């Protein structure tokens with residue numbers, strides 16, 4: 761799959777049908793993530809690939825109610841890092857930036873496999889860290905729901921059934937990009 765195609769294909773979809781997640785697939789997408797650039801090659805990202813029934817149900821308890829749909833995902837990926845794992849240059853802490861770059865590559869690799877990768881901020885971080893044995897001092901940045909998209913939207917609430925059908929909009933070029941100087 762062309763990079764451009766994977767980028768256009770990636771959407772925050774919510775209707776899933778169950779699939780088996782193979783360890784081989786996890787290793788392949790992790791390989792794509794780990795090739796990301798990072799400050800001084802620090803590679804500050806840490807991923808927990810959660811696919812076991814028990815581990816998944818523990819994580820489900822940590823989701824906010826509007827993320828009910830993520831309980832049908834076949835895998836959840838916990839993305840964590842901390843400041844100490846990466847460069848700090850003056851007031852610039854690079855761990856979130858570098859982890860974000862690797863996570864973007866991870867998500868596109870998952871999409872390239874024909875699956876959905878949907879990042880979430882709506883979860884209780886303290887409970888999720890406990891459920892996965894993630895050390896207290898790590899910042900659990902996101903959970904990513906991974907699964908095969910389903911054409912059956914009936915398990916989704918009304919609003920989510922509608923958003924499932926429409927691609928999200930984007931700001932026009934002039935609102936986020938400038939030539940030669942910032943025009944705020």
Ligand SMILES: Cc1cc2nc3c(=O)[nH]c(=O)nc-3n(C[C@H](O)[C@H](O)[C@H](O)COP(=O)(O)O)c2cc1C
Nearest residue numbers: 770771772773826827878879880881882883902928
């Ligand atoms: C950091 C982050 C947190 C997000 N949190 C949630 C969430 O908790 N629940 C949800 O349904 N979608 C969540 N999303 C998905 C966004 O709403 C979605 O990416 C955005 O609306 C753009 O749509 P698109 O991804 O289909 O292009 C999150 C996305 C990101 C990157």
